[in-house]
Amino acid sequence: MKARTFHKLLLQVDRLNSDQFRRLKESLQSIELSNKVAANIETPFQELSCPHCKSQKKQRWGKRSGLQRYRCKECKRTYNSLTNTPLSRLRKKEQWLEYSSCLVSGISVRKAAMKCNVHRNTSFRWRHRFLANAKSVAPEKLSGIIEADETYFLKSEKGNKKLNRKPRKRGGKASQRGLSKEQVCVLVCRDRQANTIDHIFENFTGNNLKDYLKDKVSSDILFCSDGKSTYKKFIKEKGYRHGCLNLSKGIRIIKDIVHIQNVNAYHSRLKEWLYRFHGVATKYLENYLSWFRELDEFASDIRPEILLLRGKKASLYKVQPFTVT
Numbered sequence: 001m002k003a004r005t006f007h008k009l010l011l012q013v014d015r016l017n018s019d020q021f022r023r024l025k026e027s028l029q030s031i032e033l034s035n036k037v038a039a040n041i042e043t044p045f046q047e048l049s050c051p052h053c054k055s056q057k058k059q060r061w062g063k064r065s066g067l068q069r070y071r072c073k074e075c076k077r078t079y080n081s082l083t084n085t086p087l088s089r090l091r092k093k094e095q096w097l098e099y100s101s102c103l104v105s106g107i108s109v110r111k112a113a114m115k116c117n118v119h120r121n122t123s124f125r126w127r128h129r130f131l132a133n134a135k136s137v138a139p140e141k142l143s144g145i146i147e148a149d150e151t152y153f154l155k156s157e158k159g160n161k162k163l164n165r166k167p168r169k170r171g172g173k174a175s176q177r178g179l180s181k182e183q184v185c186v187l188v189c190r191d192r193q194a195n196t197i198d199h200i201f202e203n204f205t206g207n208n209l210k211d212y213l214k215d216k217v218s219s220d221i222l223f224c225s226d227g228k229s230t231y232k233k234f235i236k237e238k239g240y241r242h243g244c245l246n247l248s249k250g251i252r253i254i255k256d257i258v259h260i261q262n263v264n265a266y267h268s269r270l271k272e273w274l275y276r277f278h279g280v281a282t283k284y285l286e287n288y289l290s291w292f293r294e295l296d297e298f299a300s301d302i303r304p305e306i307l308l309l310r311g312k313k314a315s316l317y318k319v320q321p322f323t324v325t
Contacts, residue, residue, distance in 0.1 A: 033094035038066045043081040051084040086132040100304030134290035139195040143218040146191050147263040148225045152183040158281040190263045206233030
């Protein structure tokens with residue numbers, strides 16, 4: 001804007017009534033927040049490549065929605081820093097930092113919607129777009145003394161229009177006592193450096209456990225678990241040292257070293273945290289596990305800006321619902 005035009009604009013501010021002044025103030029705040037978000041998610045020119053053909057040859061191609069656009073010199077397609085990421089095509093960028101703070105706080109979809117002044121469906125969509133890349137935060141390998149134990153969650157078809165069973169109240173209970181096909185198994189493995197990995201199993205067997213952990217644990221480890229045959233089969237085939245606890249006889253600690261108290265404490269914190277959501281759909285359970293793992297591991301360091309940056313790193317645009325295997 002030219003200086004003369006801007007001066008005329010300033011002279012008009014004094015003529016605004018209270019309602020107009022409020023609307024102008026809200027508009028300026030929205031633009032300021034949108035620019036702040038854009039500054040956080042913009043990728044430097046030299047680091048950004050074409051998401052369509054991976055070419056580094058590009059030219060600036062104007063701006064849209066507060067973001068710099070580029071045109072690839074190879075495939076001639078245009079893109080910006082959010083193209084082919086979970087945050088692509090989402091609107092109301094001025095609310096993204098506020099929504100990221102809602103994720104850090106772990107509040108419900110409706111409370112986050114009210115806080116950010118968006119519809120609850122928008123809040124739900126944002127949640128799973130922002131969490132799409134949270135699973136990449138998990139450590140590549142566990143080492144040293146590793147504790148492993150499984151916990152179970154009731155299968156939930158929350159949000160489905162057609163159910164394969166009779167509907168039940170929030171949470172609900174299994175129709176059968178003990179473990180059954182109505183539940184899914186969540187394995188949590190944690191070493192003494194507080195590195196944590198988790199996985200959902202439809203069938204918790206030795207072969208499935210071996211396939212999952214084959215590249216996720218070091219070769220020289222002490223594997224601490226209870227006496228379940230699944231663990232014993234896995235340990236026998238891999239040849240790891242096994243700290244086996246006999247919980248039925250009350251043996252929970254051996255020589256103050258072999259125990260699974262850390263992973264059991266993690267289970268307790270996880271279930272207490274999930275309780276606020278009044279049941280989580282099984283197809284989205286993986287996202288919630290990744291969400292909690294990130295909050296639990298980086299509680300003192302995590303900030304809304306960090307979640308915002310992680311949200312744009314995933315390579316897929318659409319978040320695929322999770323199916324247990």
